[in-house]
Amino acid sequence: MLAILLPLLQASAQNPDAAQIMMKCRDLSITRSMTGKMNLKITEKNGSTRNRTISMTSKSYDGGLEKRLIRFLEPADVRGTAMLIVDNRDIPDEMWIYLPALKKTRRIVTSEKGKSFMSSEFSNADMTSPTLSDFSYKHITVAGPANQWIIESIPVTDDKADEYGFSRRISYIDKDSYQTKKMEFYGFDNRLFKVIEIRDVVLLRDGKYMIRDMAASNLLNGRKSEIVFSNLSEGTDIDDSFFTLRNLEK
Amino acid sequence: MTDFIIKYRWFIIRLFIITGAGSFLIIPGIKTDPDIRNYIPESIASRAETDKIESVFGVQDMIMILFSDGMMISHDNLDIIRKIDRSISRISSISDRISPFTVKSIRSEEGMMVVDPLISIIPSDTDGQKKLEKDISENRFAANTVFSDDLTSAAITATLSSSVPETLNLQKIDSALKTETGNMQILRGGLPYIRKYLLEEVNRDAILLIPAALVIMLLVLKVNLGTWRSVLLPFGIVFVTTALSMALIPLFGWKMSIITVLVPVILIAVANNYGIYLVARFQELSLRYPDLSKKDLIRLLLSSLNMPILFSGLTTVSGLLGLMMHSIIPARQVGLLAAAGVSAALLMSLIVVPVMIYVSGIAKFIRKKKTRTTRRFEKLLGRISEIIIARNGIILAVSLSIVLLFVSGIFLLRINTNQENYFSERHPVREASKMINSKFGGSQTISVMIESDILDPVVMNEIDKMTRWAEGQKGIGNVFSISQIVREMSKAIYTKDEYGYDMIPDTREGIAQMFELYNMSGNPEDYRRLLDPAYTKAHILIKLARPENEIIMFVKSGIDELSKGFPGKVTTGGYALIMADFAHSIIRGQIFSLIFAVVTVFLLLSIIFRSFKGGLIGSVPLIASIIVLLGFMGFSGIELDAATALLSSIMIGVGVDFTIQFIWCYNLKVNSGLSFTEAVPEAMSTIGRSIIINALVVMSGFAALIFSGFTSIRFFGYLVIISIGSCMLGALIVIPAILVRYRPGFIGFKTNKTSENEKENNYAGYPSATVAGVSTKS
Numbered sequence A: 001m002l003a004i005l006l007p008l009l010q011a012s013a014q015n016p017d018a019a020q021i022m023m024k025c026r027d028l029s030i031t032r033s034m035t036g037k038m039n040l041k042i043t044e045k046n047g048s049t050r051n052r053t054i055s056m057t058s059k060s061y062d063g064g065l066e067k068r069l070i071r072f073l074e075p076a077d078v079r080g081t082a083m084l085i086v087d088n089r090d091i092p093d094e095m096w097i098y099l100p101a102l103k104k105t106r107r108i109v110t111s112e113k114g115k116s117f118m119s120s121e122f123s124n125a126d127m128t129s130p131t132l133s134d135f136s137y138k139h140i141t142v143a144g145p146a147n148q149w150i151i152e153s154i155p156v157t158d159d160k161a162d163e164y165g166f167s168r169r170i171s172y173i174d175k176d177s178y179q180t181k182k183m184e185f186y187g188f189d190n191r192l193f194k195v196i197e198i199r200d201v202v203l204l205r206d207g208k209y210m211i212r213d214m215a216a217s218n219l220l221n222g223r224k225s226e227i228v229f230s231n232l233s234e235g236t237d238i239d240d241s242f243f244t245l246r247n248l249e250k
Numbered sequence B: 001m002t003d004f005i006i007k008y009r010w011f012i013i014r015l016f017i018i019t020g021a022g023s024f025l026i027i028p029g030i031k032t033d034p035d036i037r038n039y040i041p042e043s044i045a046s047r048a049e050t051d052k053i054e055s056v057f058g059v060q061d062m063i064m065i066l067f068s069d070g071m072m073i074s075h076d077n078l079d080i081i082r083k084i085d086r087s088i089s090r091i092s093s094i095s096d097r098i099s100p101f102t103v104k105s106i107r108s109e110e111g112m113m114v115v116d117p118l119i120s121i122i123p124s125d126t127d128g129q130k131k132l133e134k135d136i137s138e139n140r141f142a143a144n145t146v147f148s149d150d151l152t153s154a155a156i157t158a159t160l161s162s163s164v165p166e167t168l169n170l171q172k173i174d175s176a177l178k179t180e181t182g183n184m185q186i187l188r189g190g191l192p193y194i195r196k197y198l199l200e201e202v203n204r205d206a207i208l209l210i211p212a213a214l215v216i217m218l219l220v221l222k223v224n225l226g227t228w229r230s231v232l233l234p235f236g237i238v239f240v241t242t243a244l245s246m247a248l249i250p251l252f253g254w255k256m257s258i259i260t261v262l263v264p265v266i267l268i269a270v271a272n273n274y275g276i277y278l279v280a281r282f283q284e285l286s287l288r289y290p291d292l293s294k295k296d297l298i299r300l301l302l303s304s305l306n307m308p309i310l311f312s313g314l315t316t317v318s319g320l321l322g323l324m325m326h327s328i329i330p331a332r333q334v335g336l337l338a339a340a341g342v343s344a345a346l347l348m349s350l351i352v353v354p355v356m357i358y359v360s361g362i363a364k365f366i367r368k369k370k371t372r373t374t375r376r377f378e379k380l381l382g383r384i385s386e387i388i389i390a391r392n393g394i395i396l397a398v399s400l401s402i403v404l405l406f407v408s409g410i411f412l413l414r415i416n417t418n419q420e421n422y423f424s425e426r427h428p429v430r431e432a433s434k435m436i437n438s439k440f441g442g443s444q445t446i447s448v449m450i451e452s453d454i455l456d457p458v459v460m461n462e463i464d465k466m467t468r469w470a471e472g473q474k475g476i477g478n479v480f481s482i483s484q485i486v487r488e489m490s491k492a493i494y495t496k497d498e499y500g501y502d503m504i505p506d507t508r509e510g511i512a513q514m515f516e517l518y519n520m521s522g523n524p525e526d527y528r529r530l531l532d533p534a535y536t537k538a539h540i541l542i543k544l545a546r547p548e549n550e551i552i553m554f555v556k557s558g559i560d561e562l563s564k565g566f567p568g569k570v571t572t573g574g575y576a577l578i579m580a581d582f583a584h585s586i587i588r589g590q591i592f593s594l595i596f597a598v599v600t601v602f603l604l605l606s607i608i609f610r611s612f613k614g615g616l617i618g619s620v621p622l623i624a625s626i627i628v629l630l631g632f633m634g635f636s637g638i639e640l641d642a643a644t645a646l647l648s649s650i651m652i653g654v655g656v657d658f659t660i661q662f663i664w665c666y667n668l669k670v671n672s673g674l675s676f677t678e679a680v681p682e683a684m685s686t687i688g689r690s691i692i693i694n695a696l697v698v699m700s701g702f703a704a705l706i707f708s709g710f711t712s713i714r715f716f717g718y719l720v721i722i723s724i725g726s727c728m729l730g731a732l733i734v735i736p737a738i739l740v741r742y743r744p745g746f747i748g749f750k751t752n753k754t755s756e757n758e759k760e761n762n763y764a765g766y767p768s769a770t771v772a773g774v775s776t777k778s
Helices: A002-014 A018-029 A158-164 B002-007 B009-029 B045-057 B075-089 B126-138 B166-176 B191-225 B228-251 B262-270 B272-288 B294-325 B329-360 B372-390 B392-410 B428-439 B457-471 B482-493 B508-521 B549-563 B575-609 B612-636 B644-671 B676-707 B711-742 B756-760 B768-772
Strands: A033-043 A049-060 A066-074 A082-087 A094-099 A104-109 A135-139 A148-155 A168-174 A180-186 A192-203 A209-218 A224-234 B062-068 B094-098 B104-109 B112-117 B153-160 B185-189 B444-451 B476-480 B537-544 B569-573
Touching: A018 A135, A018 A148, A018 A168, A018 A209, A094 B508, A104 B482, A104 B508, A148 A158, A158 B075, A192 A224, B002 B009, B002 B294, B002 B329, B009 B228, B009 B329, B045 B444, B045 B537, B045 B569, B045 B575, B062 B075, B062 B166, B062 B191, B062 B428, B075 B094, B075 B153, B075 B166, B104 B482, B153 B166, B153 B428, B166 B191, B185 B191, B185 B428, B191 B228, B191 B262, B191 B272, B191 B428, B191 B676, B228 B262, B228 B272, B228 B329, B262 B272, B262 B329, B262 B676, B272 B294, B272 B329, B272 B676, B294 B329, B294 B575, B294 B644, B329 B575, B329 B644, B372 B392, B372 B676, B372 B711, B392 B612, B392 B711, B444 B457, B444 B549, B444 B575, B457 B476, B457 B482, B457 B508, B457 B537, B457 B549, B482 B508, B537 B549, B549 B569, B549 B575, B569 B575, B575 B612, B575 B644, B612 B644, B612 B711, B644 B676, B644 B711, B676 B711
Parallel strands: A104 B112
Antiparallel strands: A033 A049, A033 A224, A049 A066, A066 A082, A082 A094, A094 A104, A135 A148, A148 A168, A168 A180, A180 A192, A192 A209, A209 A224, B062 B153, B062 B185, B094 B153, B104 B112, B444 B537, B444 B569, B476 B537
């Protein structure tokens, strides 16, 4: 019995609490403010590609509140379309969208975190800071790269699982930088269906970082989505009036 | 030949046993294909176009789980549905799912566009339930799709991924349904379930029908041949030829279909005839010539029976080969397999049966006295002969009138290609289909793919025009199109009195931005089945509440009309259209195989009787029987489908034998010096009873089909009785009436194999009434 328990006890003694690692990881990825350009490339199974380019400005507030303003640059049909997103920690996000061709601004209410982000393989949840209380965490002992924690996140309820659209997620986190390197998503039949790889980050002060290049591969439909940020700047002072409906319609 | 087969008798017996055993061992390798799509050649337009559409928008075959109760909107019912829906969502091979809990509600609320699930929280009080009822009735994506209009039924629709075998997917769904369902009744429907049940029923039929047909055949043989040893010879031939034909299925790389199950039944009914003739004839000869050696008896047997058996076999094979002209793949397979089986039976009967008789001997079986039934029978045949001689004009006039009457029935003949109708009315999958068709917009679909710049307002408006046209047609249930989503979004963007409400935007950018709006608010996957990600292909999905051939053809022609001048390429496919093509294939196949078989039979009869007039007269009962059969189907409402379409070719194969037998026998009587009139009762007493008994054997073999799980196959069983019966009446009543009335010149042709002994008997070719175990010369 002792022989069985010993490795577990050792693992428990060696590793910090999984939830604490995830919290630190999240904190390091949240920036005070950020501006940049994002290119999203979606590659279909047959090799055809679609590109979208947006400009993005975001600002974080106390209490987990985050505001983002997104403006579409490409493709031409949707140029000028703009979105203002207020990302609340515990209540559904608020979202306004301005449609220049229709000259209308509409507020959108949606609670689906698992839905696709801009028709890509990334979900909305992948694009925002995770809500830690939605999951339970534990270390798992599977073979992986050295110097990485491998942490399993399981939705706390069936409703949360429905909302996020997966049964468990395995995160590979660098032990030194607390940066997430890779995430694997498993379906409800415990089949791996999506892998996100963080291919490049921009290091900031205090150990914080911003993702510059990441790719999501859907193993079920063979589609791949890649996001590359450019012209990134962090910590610039952005006035609160930037995140208003009047600015949205400019 | 006799010396040869006797010399190599043990080799022949070993080869026979090895062939039977080897074939039998291959049979377990047979696989079943319940997908009717595969019955149609890939070259047929609807199949190719459907494949093309499905390569873009995925397979359109959906399963439907149906829940019904007096009132669906209750906390308990909705909670159960949610649990089941959640279990189904956990199956990764479900590629798409529409349920009361996935349907979105797009609405405008205080200046906000709200895209939320129709049911976020299950209402537990009356007010909440009433609000939900109102929401359902106002939501075009919920009413008639996830809830019926009367709110007595709900449905979960799911599309199965082809990455996992369909049977495994259905097992997982069935497992998800193993839960407490309260007062609700649950039904499973949709094409994957139809295929599953078809598969089960085909296998059940194969297990049930073949032994049933064998048992019936054994009993009929026992009654006719008297001893079990005599029975085992034709039975052995049937057993081996059936095994051989079935073994060809995996050897050719084919699969069993709903109609391939007819092959063993055809063989069981037909392949025994030659063996019966031989055994019965041997019984008669051995009784008549007790002093002859066994070898001489066999020589006499073969010299008297080779030719007529060969002719009968050849006409049967040619009739069956007529099915090779069919465009339906399993119909061709049935034709080839049955023709191969009958050919093998012919060959084995002429070689193996005499060898086995030589090796084992056949108990002489003869009833010394005619039974009362036999006497009545002969009296009846005699009476019929008298009527034919005295009233042949009336007989021909009445027969012609009957045939003409049935010609009018042919115009009432309907074609049925709906797989749902293969099942009986009370079958759960049939009940599910009825509910889907009446309450959920239909189970079968027509797909229209438009290739163009879908964001172009001109194109989108044309798509909308086509969608609205489809929505307004009778027989069409639900219609799903990307233009509907655009219009729904416009309702959430504009107020009712604003320009743009419930409209397609005027500009390309307007449409593109609307999709962007949906991408951000709803889930782009929601319309993945209606619009490809590059916005170059759109899909209109039309569900048919009445999946009937006429409706399908009407919708197709309507779409073709709207496609003229359409600003893009329009491709029309879908399972319903494949079914319509299937129907046309049935008609074409029926016509081609009939023409081929009738011409072949006419030529064969012309050769046999050495006269074109003989060929023509010989074809009369056959053509008349085909008309009677099709007319009867028209009057009785039995529809032409995959199985019943094979009837006429099988009938040709089986029924034409009787005509050959009668004319052959009649000719011999005339050759022996009898007049045309005198020959009628003689031929009737010699061959009439054999024909009747043979007809009964064939009918009883096919009678096993009434145990089939499929309505269509059961009808087939009943129709065989009518068609074989009419062939028999044609041979025994119409043919002698024609011969007596018109005295055709071809009668009197000489047969090569007529021996002196046979001339003594007045009849060379047939075992006369000994088929019934009764000697007419006793």
